[in-house]
Amino acid sequence: MKINKYFLMAGLAVLSIVATSCSKDDDKYTPGKEAGSNNVVFINESNQTLALTATEFTVELQRTNTSGDLTVPLEILQCSSVLSCPASVTFASGSATATLTVGVSGDAVPYDEYTLRVRIPEDYTNSYLIQEGTPQLNLTVMKEDYKPYATADFTSWLLGGPWEVSIEYSEYLDMYRIQNLYADGYHYYYKLAKPAADGSIAMTMCNADGSKLASQACGYVHKTYGMMSTKWLSDNFTGYDPEEGAFCIPFQFTVSAGSFGSGYEYLVIK
Numbered sequence: 729m730k731i732n733k734y735f736l737m738a739g740l741a742v743l744s745i746v747a748t749s750c751s752k753d754d755d756k757y758t759p760g761k762e763a764g765s766n767n768v769v770f771i772n773e774s775n776q777t778l779a780l781t782a783t784e785f786t787v788e789l790q791r792t793n794t795s796g797d798l799t800v801p802l803e804i805l806q807c808s809s810v811l812s813c814p815a816s817v818t819f820a821s822g823s824a825t826a827t828l829t830v831g832v833s834g835d836a837v838p839y840d841e842y843t844l845r846v847r848i849p850e851d852y853t854n855s856y857l858i859q860e861g862t863p864q865l866n867l868t869v870m871k872e873d874y875k876p877y878a879t880a881d882f883t884s885w886l887l888g889g890p891w892e893v894s895i896e897y898s899e900y901l902d903m904y905r906i907q908n909l910y911a912d913g914y915h916y917y918y919k920l921a922k923p924a925a926d927g928s929i930a931m932t933m934c935n936a937d938g939s940k941l942a943s944q945a946c947g948y949v950h951k952t953y954g955m956m957s958t959k960w961l962s963d964n965f966t967g968y969d970p971e972e973g974a975f976c977i978p979f980q981f982t983v984s985a986g987s988f989g990s991g992y993e994y995l996v997i998k
Contacts, residue, residue: 767792767854769861776869787828797821808842842869885991911947931967933960953983
């Protein structure tokens with residue numbers, strides 16, 4: 729099998745319609761409670777991705793007044809049934825930090841997202857300061873089983889390359905994940921069919937839940953047109969081509985103003 733590296737090039741259609749809107753602030757407000765002297769905040773608010781066997785995770789809190797021990801009550805605004813969050817956290821005398829341990833039950837379904845929202849009462853924090861940390865914790869929790877699978881060189885018909893990427897595999901989903909393909913935090917997913925007689929391997933581009941991909945933001949921001957997206961052109965061959973020695977992915981690059989054209993991206997496993 730031999731495929732053309734470029735099968736379609738289209739000009740970029742530029743749109744010039746810009747919508748603007750404005751709103752009028754309401755001057756009326758009700759002052760909150762006076763801030764306490766302890767100024768307690770969560771200092772590592774981040775979504776949790778856990779191993780399938782995980783039974784808990786931790787979140788750190790910080791205070792500015794370290795004299796004596798301090799037990800801080802927590803207002804639990806939302807806590808999924810598979811999570812268990814304590815109603816308070818205690819700082820030891822002289823300690824500026826404390827650890828909140830959240831339990832995760834075995835009923836958590838892999839790849840389902842669960843929500844935790846917890847707030848520190850106003851008497852124990854200062855929500856008016858601009859600081860590192862936050863008085864309210866808002867995060868999602870998910871279990872997964874992706875493990876390192878391979879490294880590869882990736883070359884884009886539009887963005888150049890090659891650059892090295894890491895590929896992971898989930899046995900639970902029977903699916904692969906290319907981490908940070910075009911930008912940090914933007915992953916791409918695919919499934920593979922069994923090898924054909926000619927050595928080719930069909931490849932299905934997917935969303936994170938395993939459904940067939942249509943398009944997604946790639947994380948690359950064009951200096952003029954903003955965030956770029958990749959559209960999978962599934963009518964074209966996608967997968968391993970033994971003559972190319974690479975996995976070939978037909979992508980059309982688009983922005984809100986139109987298309988930059990289409991071509992093959994190449995993934996070469998090391």
